[in-house]
Amino acid sequence: MRRASLAALALAAAACGTGASAPTAHRVEIRAFRYLPDTVTAAPGNTVVWTNADVVPHTARAAGAWDTGEIGAAGEGRIVAGAPGTYRYDCAYHPTMHAVLVVR
Ligand SMILES: [Cu+2]
Incomplete structure (x- = not known):
């Protein structure tokens, strides 16, 4: 009996480990012409x-690296972090808007 219970526990534990974990998402809010937070650190992928x-x-774009394209009011834009590096980015429409994405 005790052996059967342990086997059932082992099966349950194995089942928990089979789901692929969702990719990590980092969120930046654009509010009052600012990126909040103004520095985000993400891993490749x-x-x-x-x-x-x-x-x-607004937009978020790092010259030569990536560009969300236009993000309308109440909208959202996204990228998948690529090669490691420090990406200073800005808004194509508002030159005063700056922030940093660190990929490592
Ligand atoms: Cu803007």
């Missing part, structure tokens, strides 16, 4: 999602 809480469109 992580998703970074920008949500726009302003009533005007």
